[in-house]
Amino acid sequence: MEISAAGRLEVRITASDVGKRVSVRRLSDAGAPGEKFTDTVGVLTSWDDGVLLITKKSGESVRVAEAALVAGKVVPPAPARRRGPAASYEELARVAARAWRPVESERLGEWELRAAAGFTRRANSVLPLGDPGLPLDEALTAVRRWYGARGLPAYVQTATGAAGTQELLCAELERRGWVREVTAEVWTGALAPVADLAEGTGAVLSREADEAWLARYRRKGVSDVALRVLGGGESVWFATVPGADVPAAIGRCAVDGRWASFAAVEVDPAQRRRGLATTVMAALARRALDEGASAACLQVETDNAGARALYAGMGFAAHHAYHHYREPTDSGADR
Numbered sequence: 001m002e003i004s005a006a007g008r009l010e011v012r013i014t015a016s017d018v019g020k021r022v023s024v025r026r027l028s029d030a031g032a033p034g035e036k037f038t039d040t041v042g043v044l045t046s047w048d049d050g051v052l053l054i055t056k057k058s059g060e061s062v063r064v065a066e067a068a069l070v071a072g073k074v075v076p077p078a079p080a081r082r083r084g085p086a087a088s089y090e091e092l093a094r095v096a097a098r099a100w101r102p103v104e105s106e107r108l109g110e111w112e113l114r115a116a117a118g119f120t121r122r123a124n125s126v127l128p129l130g131d132p133g134l135p136l137d138e139a140l141t142a143v144r145r146w147y148g149a150r151g152l153p154a155y156v157q158t159a160t161g162a163a164g165t166q167e168l169l170c171a172e173l174e175r176r177g178w179v180r181e182v183t184a185e186v187w188t189g190a191l192a193p194v195a196d197l198a199e200g201t202g203a204v205l206s207r208e209a210d211e212a213w214l215a216r217y218r219r220k221g222v223s224d225v226a227l228r229v230l231g232g233g234e235s236v237w238f239a240t241v242p243g244a245d246v247p248a249a250i251g252r253c254a255v256d257g258r259w260a261s262f263a264a265v266e267v268d269p270a271q272r273r274r275g276l277a278t279t280v281m282a283a284l285a286r287r288a289l290d291e292g293a294s295a296a297c298l299q300v301e302t303d304n305a306g307a308r309a310l311y312a313g314m315g316f317a318a319h320h321a322y323h324h325y326r327e328p329t330d331s332g333a334d335r
Contacts, residue, residue: 009071015047017074019168022054024072026064037070043160045171053171057161058302059183059321061174077163085188085258085295089162089320090129092186092297097127099254099261101232103225106146109133113146117225121182121324125155128169136172144327154327155181162320170323177328184301184323189316191260191296195285197314198275203239203249203283213238215246216266230264237287239280243268251280253288260288262298265307277310 013022021043028038042056052064102114102123110130116123124147132139140154147154156173159165174180206213209230214222222230230236233254241249251265262284267276285296298316300307 011069011072013044013072013074018044018047020044020074021077022072023075024052024054024064025070026068027070028068040064041075043167045167055160055167055170057321059160059170059180059323061171085190087188087295087297087319089159089164092188092319093127093129093159095256095259095261095297096122096186096299098256099233099259100263101229103228104150108139108142108146111139111143113143115147115150115152116229117223118152119219119223119226119229121155122157123229124152125157125324127157128166137176140176140327147327156325157322158325159186159320159322161318165320170325173325177330178325179328180323181326182301182324183321184299185318185321186297186299187311187316188295188297188319189311189314191285191289191294193315194281194296195289196282198278198282201283202276202279203241203251205283205287206238206240207236209238209252210240212242212247213240213250216240216243216248216250216268217264218266233261235291237284239283241276241279243271249276249280251277251284253284255288255291255293258292258294260285260293260296262296265298272306278314281314 009025013024021041023039023041025037025039028036040054040056040062042054042062044052045055046053050066052066054062054064056062097112100120100122102116104115106113109132111132112127114123114125114127118124126143134142143156144154156178158170158173160167160170209227219226230252233256235255237253237255239251240247248271249267252263254261262281265277265280296316298311300311
């Protein structure tokens with residue numbers, strides 16, 4: 001916290017600091033005996049009518065009454081990660097988008113509107129990397145009309161927690177009634193250590209998601225559109241560990257320059273904790289290394305404790321969080 005020369009805590013932020021990363025201390029229960037303090041670090045996304053809104057790295061919004069502020073200051077961006085490959089948010093967002101391609105897309109300024117008949121939010125959401133070329137209300141109206149014409153709900157994919165992420169856009173969407181439905185994280189790590197975790201000889205690699213692979217895939221009844229999304233990418237590989245009736249484990253990897261993007265790593269529940277996920281990842285990592293990749297990324301939901309423990313053990317670490325905001329149910333909003 002900021003301390004004056006006289007040793008007093010000071011509030012050294014104002015409404016002009018909206019958009020900057022700040023650290024604040026506030027009374028958590030003003031007036032109570034033995035006053036308690038709460039510290040919050042995040043991006044100051046608004047300061048209106050005596051209330052500050054701060055968006056934390058996780059995407060959580062914290063409301064702070066101006067009257068409860070004890071101290072506050074602008075702080076530098078979060079320090080760069082000390083392990084794994086260095087990467088900007090925008091680079092990772094573009095890599096992830098190319099690894100999971102929609103069947104239809106259209107530009108709205110620097111936003112990309114993506115659709116794939118509703119197969120996954122990632123392939124059916126706006127990727128807003130830059131300026132849409134319109135005021136936000138008009139841009140959101142255009143987005144809702146575009147998805148409405150395709151019989152789809154409008155989603156906007158945003159990110160928080162790294163340099164260049166979109167805390168301000170998240171706050172603006174929430175003000176307009178857009179609802180955050182899903183939060184996940186993008187994790188990154190070095191590729192070679194993943195390849196060294198197992199021999200990978202138990203996995204069979206293929207360029208296509210065959211019937212056996214799809215039998216293990218958790219999304220049943222996969223359509224032709226879904227197959228196009230699964231097979232889209234610069235260089236896509238599917239791994240299968242054979243089983244008695246259906247595969248014991250599967251995985252997918254899209255190689256794109258220095259990046260190997262992992263997805264759809266799934267294991268028969270009856271055969272978990274036998275290293276099958278590691279076998280799949282190692283086999284795909286070896287192939288990606290052969291194609292010149294050196295870095296790895298994947299996406300994991302925040303409540304998937306098992307997957308998070310697995311990937312942390314492989315040397316992955318969280319880079320940023322991303323969120324899908326769904327359009328308001330009020331048909332008159334943003335139109």
